[in-house]
Amino acid sequence: MPTWLLPENIADVLPSEARKIEELRRLMLDTFRTYGYELVMPPLLEYVDSLLAGAGQDTDLRTFKLVDSMSGRLLGLRADMTTQVARIDAHLLNRDTVTRLCYAGSVLHTQPSGLHATREPLQIGAEIYGHAGLEADAEIQELALASLALAGFEQPRLDLSHVGVLRAILAEDAAAKRDEQLLYTLLRSKDVPGLIDATADYNEQTRAALLALPNLYGDIDVLARAKDVLPALPGIARALAELAALAGSALGRAQIAIDLADLRGYQYESGAMFALYVPGLPNAVARGGRYDHVGEAFGRARPATGFSLDLRELARLLPTAERKHSIRAPWGNAPELREKIAELRKAGEVVIQSMPGHDNVQDEFECDRVLVLEQGNWILKNLG
Structure with a gap:
C-alpha cells in the first residue's frame, strides 16, 4: 500500500479549499460573538463514559474507541461536540444565569454520515443554556440561518x-x-x-x-x-x-x-x-434542537438548545476563492528592502520574496506587482 494513501472518506484539504473553510470559520465565530457567545475548546479525546453521557446510540456507533495506555480506561475520539460543551456548562462553568457558548473543531466518525461525506467533519456550533422558553430556540434558529447567509445561502x-x-x-x-x-x-x-x-x-x-x-x-x-x-x-x-x-x-x-x-x-x-x-447537497447542512436532559449526566440538568454544521461540507458548495493580489519581491537582507517589505505587510499586503533560482508557483496568490530598486529607492511597479 502506498505510504501516501489515506483511509476511506478521509482527505487532505488543499490551499484554496482550506482558505474558504478558514474564512467561513472566522466569519461565523465573529458573528456568534456579536450575539454574546463565548468560545470554548473541548479536547479531542475523552473517557468514553464522559464523552457519550447523555448521547444517543447513533453517537456511540459513530465514535472511535481506544484504550488509554496510562490509565487502562476506554477513551473515545469525539464524534460530536455537543455533549462536551454541555459538560463544560454543567460541571466547569456552573453558572446560574443564561450561558451562551460556541465552538469549532474537528470531529471523527467511524462511518460517513451521508453520500460523499467526510469522516472528519469540521464542526462549528452554538448553544444556549439556562433558559427553557421558546426565545432560546428562536435565537438558535436565527443564528443558524445567519450562519448560512454568511456563506451566501439566503433562502435555505x-x-x-x-x-x-x-x-x-x-x-x-x-x-x-x-x-x-x-x-x-x-x-x-x-x-x-x-x-x-x-x-x-x-x-x-x-x-x-x-x-x-x-x-x-x-x-x-x-x-x-x-x-x-x-x-x-x-x-x-x-x-x-x-x-x-x-x-x-x-x-x-x-x-x-x-x-x-x-x-x-x-x-x-x-x-x-x-x-x-441548501441546493447542491442531499444531506442537511445544519441541525439543531433542544436537549434539556444532557447536562443531567454531569450532575446538573439545564435547559439547553443549540445547533451545529460541518464547515468542510458547506465550503464544498462555494465557488473557488479568488486568488489574492500580491507583491513579488527579490530575496535580500538589505535594511531598506526589509523595511519596505515590513511596511507593506503591516498595511495588509501579501509580499512574497522569490527564492534564488526559483519561480513562484502558488494556487492562492497572483503577483500583479513587483518591488524594484530604482535610484536607491524600493518602489512598486505593476506587472502586465
Missing part, C-alpha cells in the same frame, strides 16, 4: 419537527412505550408497512396517530392537518404551538417545511428540532 429550506409529538402519543399506551426504539427507527425511515405490523396490538388511538405521522410532512399547513388527525393531548398541542411559533419567526428568511416523522436526534433531544438544507 428549514425543516421543523418536535419530539414531543411522538412522546405524547407513546405515553398513552404502555405497549407502544415499550417499543419506543423500534417505532423511532420505523418512523425515521417512514417504513409504513413496518409500522402497520408493529402497531397491530396497540390501542386504536395510538395506532392511528402513529400511522398518521409519516404522512404529516409538507409546508406550514401540515400543522393544521396534524391538529385534525392527531389525538387532542396536551403534549401534542404544546409541540404544535411551538412549531408554529418557530416557523413564524423564520418566515421570509427560509422556505418552511414540517416533518413530524423526522426524528433524527430523537434519543437525546427534548423539544423542537430543525434541519437546514
Whole structure:
C-alpha cells in the first residue's frame, strides 16, 4: 500500500479549499460573538463514559474507541461536540444565569454520515443554556440561518419537527412505550408497512396517530392537518404551538417545511428540532434542537438548545476563492528592502520574496506587482 494513501472518506484539504473553510470559520465565530457567545475548546479525546453521557446510540456507533495506555480506561475520539460543551456548562462553568457558548473543531466518525461525506467533519456550533422558553430556540434558529447567509445561502429550506409529538402519543399506551426504539427507527425511515405490523396490538388511538405521522410532512399547513388527525393531548398541542411559533419567526428568511416523522436526534433531544438544507447537497447542512436532559449526566440538568454544521461540507458548495493580489519581491537582507517589505505587510499586503533560482508557483496568490530598486529607492511597479 502506498505510504501516501489515506483511509476511506478521509482527505487532505488543499490551499484554496482550506482558505474558504478558514474564512467561513472566522466569519461565523465573529458573528456568534456579536450575539454574546463565548468560545470554548473541548479536547479531542475523552473517557468514553464522559464523552457519550447523555448521547444517543447513533453517537456511540459513530465514535472511535481506544484504550488509554496510562490509565487502562476506554477513551473515545469525539464524534460530536455537543455533549462536551454541555459538560463544560454543567460541571466547569456552573453558572446560574443564561450561558451562551460556541465552538469549532474537528470531529471523527467511524462511518460517513451521508453520500460523499467526510469522516472528519469540521464542526462549528452554538448553544444556549439556562433558559427553557421558546426565545432560546428562536435565537438558535436565527443564528443558524445567519450562519448560512454568511456563506451566501439566503433562502435555505428549514425543516421543523418536535419530539414531543411522538412522546405524547407513546405515553398513552404502555405497549407502544415499550417499543419506543423500534417505532423511532420505523418512523425515521417512514417504513409504513413496518409500522402497520408493529402497531397491530396497540390501542386504536395510538395506532392511528402513529400511522398518521409519516404522512404529516409538507409546508406550514401540515400543522393544521396534524391538529385534525392527531389525538387532542396536551403534549401534542404544546409541540404544535411551538412549531408554529418557530416557523413564524423564520418566515421570509427560509422556505418552511414540517416533518413530524423526522426524528433524527430523537434519543437525546427534548423539544423542537430543525434541519437546514441548501441546493447542491442531499444531506442537511445544519441541525439543531433542544436537549434539556444532557447536562443531567454531569450532575446538573439545564435547559439547553443549540445547533451545529460541518464547515468542510458547506465550503464544498462555494465557488473557488479568488486568488489574492500580491507583491513579488527579490530575496535580500538589505535594511531598506526589509523595511519596505515590513511596511507593506503591516498595511495588509501579501509580499512574497522569490527564492534564488526559483519561480513562484502558488494556487492562492497572483503577483500583479513587483518591488524594484530604482535610484536607491524600493518602489512598486505593476506587472502586465
